[in-house]
Amino acid sequence: MVSTRILIPAAAVVVALGLSSVFVVDEREKALVLQFGEVVAVRETAGLAFKVPLIQEVVRYDDRILSLPTPPLEVTPLDDRRLVVDAFARWRIVDVVKFRQAVGTQGIQLAQNRLQNLIVNAIREVMGSVPSTAVLSADRTSLMNRIRDIAKGQAAALGVDVIDVRLTRTDLPDQNLSATYARMRAEREREAADEIARGGEAAQRVRATADRTVIELTSEARKQAEIIRGEADAERNAIYAEAFGRDPEFFAFTRSLTSYERALQAGNSSIVMQPDSTFFDYLRSDKAE
Incomplete structure (x- = not known):
């Protein structure tokens, strides 16, 4: 028992x-x-x-791939324009013994803090070597690869591998946005004024060309009209001269009848003259009989 x-x-x-x-x-x-x-x-x-x-x-x-976001940080590119950059990294423990020796008992948290500092320093180093136009462009793959490679080399001492680094935001600081927008607005207004000026100049050229064309066409038309009118007058005078040469008496008679028609129309002013006036030659002569 x-x-x-x-x-x-x-x-x-x-x-x-x-x-x-x-x-x-x-x-x-x-x-x-x-x-x-x-x-x-x-x-x-x-x-x-x-x-x-x-x-x-x-x-x-x-042993999985872990994510590590970085806090927003201001960087100064090569052209001294300050930018606010956000990024995140993907990393993984590849040498667990070296990782233990590097972080001790604090583990993942200490590794993330150290890795974040490495990535921030790599971002500042790469961003400081290029102009802001390269940072703000749509194609930033080469910059991100450079940041990743720098961080990867430094993180090897921690026993981790930096798989990827991505820039999620690259903007101007808030205090610079208003000035940048004002400068962009002024630039667009200047371009608009240039376009308006060029358009006005082109319109003036078209208007001047049209006015000159009108003057040329009008002058040519008047010239042709004067030529035609002169030719018609010459032809009329020739007809009158030929008619007068054939029968001067009849020509004088018709001219007198035309004068009577115009002078003795209804509604005309009264005419006072002597009966023996030459105006009435054909009314009182034997020829009129």
Whole structure:
């Protein structure tokens, strides 16, 4: 009976020790087996693993790709225009032993702080070597790759790999936006004024050309009209001269009848003259009879 009471607790202790010597490594993590703070084993594959109970302990680290955003920071490109830049990085622990030695017991949090400083310094270094136009352009892939490569080389001492760095925002500081917008507005207004001036100049040229064309056409038309009128007058005079030459008496008679028609129309003013006036030659002469 006494031996049974002793064996049951002993068995329980043995079972507890056996269970505490076994641990499971998940496929999303890496594990270190530590003994008195020193690394004695590395477990990077998923499955069961063993350790010495009470003496050894297991420290687990995430084996997935992790994200790290950076705080907004002001950078000064090569042309001294300040910019506000946001970025984020993707990183992963590749050497868990070196990672443990670099961060100690503080783990992921300390690694992120150090990695953030590395990325910020890399951003400042790259952004300071190019003009702001290269930073603000749509194609910033080469800049991001340079930042990634610099951060990757410096982060190797932490046992991590910087997989990618992306710039999410590159803007002007708030205090510079109003001045920039005013300068852009003034530039657009100047361009609009230039376009209006060029348009007015072109319109003036077209108007002047049209006016000159009108004057030329009108002058030509008047010239042709005067020529035609002169030719008609000459032809009329020739007809009159020919008619007068054929029968001067009849020509004088018709001219007198025309004068009578114009002078004696109804509504004309009264005419007072002597009966023996030459105006009435054909009315009182034998020829009129």
